[in-house]
Amino acid sequence: MSALDTAMPARMTEVRAAIKTGLETALARLPAGELRDAMEYGCVGGKRIRGFLVMESARLHGAEDAAALPVALAVEMLHAYSLIHDDLPAMDDDDLRRGMPTCHIQWSEATAILAGDALQSLAFEQLTDPAVGDTEVRVTLVRRFAEAIGARGMVWGQMQDISAEQAVEPLDLNAVKSLQQAKTGALIGFAATAGAVMRGADPAPMAEYARNLGLAFQIADDILDVTGDEETAGKRVGKDAAAGKATFVSLLGLEEARDKAAAMVRRAELALTPYGDGDQTGAAAENLRQLARFVIHRQT
Amino acid sequence: MSALDTAMPARMTEVRAAIKTGLETALARLPAGELRDAMEYGCVGGKRIRGFLVMESARLHGAEDAAALPVALAVEMLHAYSLIHDDLPAMDDDDLRRGMPTCHIQWSEATAILAGDALQSLAFEQLTDPAVGDTEVRVTLVRRFAEAIGARGMVWGQMQDISAEQAVEPLDLNAVKSLQQAKTGALIGFAATAGAVMRGADPAPMAEYARNLGLAFQIADDILDVTGDEETAGKRVGKDAAAGKATFVSLLGLEEARDKAAAMVRRAELALTPYGDGDQTGAAAENLRQLARFVIHRQT
Numbered sequence: 235m236s237a238l239d240t241a242m243p244a245r246m247t248e249v250r251a252a253i254k255t256g257l258e259t260a261l262a263r264l265p266a267g268e269l270r271d272a273m274e275y276g277c278v279g280g281k282r283i284r285g286f287l288v289m290e291s292a293r294l295h296g297a298e299d300a301a302a303l304p305v306a307l308a309v310e311m312l313h314a315y316s317l318i319h320d321d322l323p324a325m326d327d328d329d330l331r332r333g334m335p336t337c338h339i340q341w342s343e344a345t346a347i348l349a350g351d352a353l354q355s356l357a358f359e360q361l362t363d364p365a366v367g368d369t370e371v372r373v374t375l376v377r378r379f380a381e382a383i384g385a386r387g388m389v390w391g392q393m394q395d396i397s398a399e400q401a402v403e404p405l406d407l408n409a410v411k412s413l414q415q416a417k418t419g420a421l422i423g424f425a426a427t428a429g430a431v432m433r434g435a436d437p438a439p440m441a442e443y444a445r446n447l448g449l450a451f452q453i454a455d456d457i458l459d460v461t462g463d464e465e466t467a468g469k470r471v472g473k474d475a476a477a478g479k480a481t482f483v484s485l486l487g488l489e490e491a492r493d494k495a496a497a498m499v500r501r502a503e504l505a506l507t508p509y510g511d512g513d514q515t516g517a518a519a520e521n522l523r524q525l526a527r528f529v530i531h532r533q534t
Numbered sequence: 535m536s537a538l539d540t541a542m543p544a545r546m547t548e549v550r551a552a553i554k555t556g557l558e559t560a561l562a563r564l565p566a567g568e569l570r571d572a573m574e575y576g577c578v579g580g581k582r583i584r585g586f587l588v589m590e591s592a593r594l595h596g597a598e599d600a601a602a603l604p605v606a607l608a609v610e611m612l613h614a615y616s617l618i619h620d621d622l623p624a625m626d627d628d629d630l631r632r633g634m635p636t637c638h639i640q641w642s643e644a645t646a647i648l649a650g651d652a653l654q655s656l657a658f659e660q661l662t663d664p665a666v667g668d669t670e671v672r673v674t675l676v677r678r679f680a681e682a683i684g685a686r687g688m689v690w691g692q693m694q695d696i697s698a699e700q701a702v703e704p705l706d707l708n709a710v711k712s713l714q715q716a717k718t719g720a721l722i723g724f725a726a727t728a729g730a731v732m733r734g735a736d737p738a739p740m741a742e743y744a745r746n747l748g749l750a751f752q753i754a755d756d757i758l759d760v761t762g763d764e765e766t767a768g769k770r771v772g773k774d775a776a777a778g779k780a781t782f783v784s785l786l787g788l789e790e791a792r793d794k795a796a797a798m799v800r801r802a803e804l805a806l807t808p809y810g811d812g813d814q815t816g817a818a819a820e821n822l823r824q825l826a827r828f829v830i831h832r833q834t
Contacts (some may be wrong), residue, residue: 264685264686264690265685265686265690267690267693268693268697269685269689269690269693270685273685319647319648319651322647324642324643324644324647325647342624343624344624344625344696345693345696347619347622347625347647348619348689348692348693348696350651351619351650351651351654351684351689352684352685352689352690354651354654355654355680355683355684355685355689356680356684356685358658358676358680359677359680359681359684362673362676362677362680368669369668369669369670369672369673370669372669372673372676373662373669373672373673376658376661376672376673376676377659377662379658380655380656380658380659380662381659383655384651384652384655384656385565385569385570385573385655386565389569389648389651389652389655390564390565390567390569390652392648393567393568393569393645393648396644396648397568
């Protein structure tokens with residue numbers, strides 16, 4: 235194992251700790267009670283891949299950790315809200331998440347809906363933190379965030395996913411791809427390009443990285459749903475196949491899905507070519523390369 | 535009837551038309567489908583009191599209608615999302631709203647949850663519209679909006695309301711007041727102070743106006759729940775009494791509740807004293823005075 239191979243996990247640990255503390259601090263400012271407890275519960279655990287993307291995207295463009303952290307918190311809060319709402323009985327009806335009972339099981343449906351709603355607002359609030367940058371940067375981030383997570387992005391993707399479950403014909407590969415590029419890809423795209431926006435740089439290379447990373451991530455998720463076990467994954471598996479849902483695995487088969495994910499990872503790595511190998515830039519680019527490889531080898 | 539008495543309804547009609555067109559335009563930019571249809575459905579109708587507050591608050595401070603409109607749209611989208619989620623079976627479980635089936639009855643629970651979620655994001659997006667003002671103004675509005683509608687404001691109030699329904703002891707007057715100041719008052723406060731923020735003026739007088747207007751509005755709502763009829767109100771009435779819920783009417787009686795609402799309206803009018811009587815300012819202040827009187831005499 236090279237020095238860089240150990241640097242990425244160390245950085246991941248550091249980022250996770252910073253995000254954990256940041257989330258706790260932001261939530262501690264809210265009035266105590268069941269709403270805050272449920273919001274906090276929804277934010278516990280997780281791989282923090284989206285937050286890590288923000289931090290490394292920032293470093294890649296020469297932004298400070300202190301400036302990137304509120305953006306990473308926004309992305310993680312938003313992700314937590316989306317999971318809480320996706321798990322609701324009227325949606326995916328899941329009872330297990332990150333190895334714990336889902337939010338509406340632990341509390342109640344009403345509390346879970348409200349905790350998700352309030353996490354969305356709190357995510358936007360993070361982006362207004364003066365530490366992030368000047369007002370131009372912050373407004374641009376708010377606009378890009380709103381576009382990524384709403385009726386053109388994440389929520390649109392989730393709606394397609396729900397509709398597909400009720401449709402007679404399963405989706406084809408293009409439809410699954412565009413659904414996933416919205417449902418998980420849009421927020422990943424926001425996270426990966428945040429550093430460029432913060433420094434007024436061209437976000438295109440990181441957008442290309444994110445497109446490939448997002449699809450590789452989703453293919454890996456579909457593979458895990460078939461091959462993973464619940465205890466390691468911390469969530470129910472085998473649900474998609476049981477529901478007859480079109481996934482990358484059902485459409486491509488396990489082997490071709492694996493090949494496709496590996497090809498996406500190579501393209502994601504290639505997208506990082508424009509970035510130099512300065513101390514900070516090089517370390518961040520290498521971490522992002524390793525992250526791309528990590529997402530298809532993870533077990534959770 | 536004086537000229538001013540006819541000016542306010544005319545301005546209200548004008549503002550409602552501008553908001554209707556603005557909402558339609560913003561929603562038309564989204565991908566077609568059930569999600570957009572449900573979002574549009576949730577935005578139809580309504581008195582547009584919050585949007586009107588934004589427009590008159592802007593005029594009171596010398597801001598243009600074109601600058602205020604995106605903020606009014608944000609407030610109305612946010613209000614629409616809050617009604618869609620409040621009406622859900624796990625929340626207030628209402629089947630009638632603005633004289634039409636509620637969103638989850640018309641579509642489905644999943645669609646209603648997602649339509650609300652996407653309306654929240656879209657509301658934030660409106661605030662980033664360059665027409666609103668410079669980046670400093672827009673970031674400040676985003677921050678104030680996030681604070682007003684989240685776990686310190688609107689959602690906190692809704693959570694208290696839901697919890698109160700399950701509690702053994704009904705709430706006392708102070709608890710009902712603080713619940714309502716959050717649940718309906720926080721967004722009204724944001725709307726009423728938006729103009730001051732847009733023009734860098736002191737928001738305190740309009741915040742005082744909004745506090746009183748919001749409480750008068752809520753007392754009138756509680757009175758309507760007892761004395762109103764469903765057809766005129768366009769929503770179910772008598773629900774609070776049937777649920778044994780503490781309201782301003784159950785705590786004060788009908789007569790004292792009416793007196794209190796009238797006193798609040800006088801205080802709201804008094805809060806407008808600092809504003810001059812220039813052409814625009816005077817007209818806006820007079821409209822805001824009439825709005826305060828309107829909220830306690832409305833039948834819906």
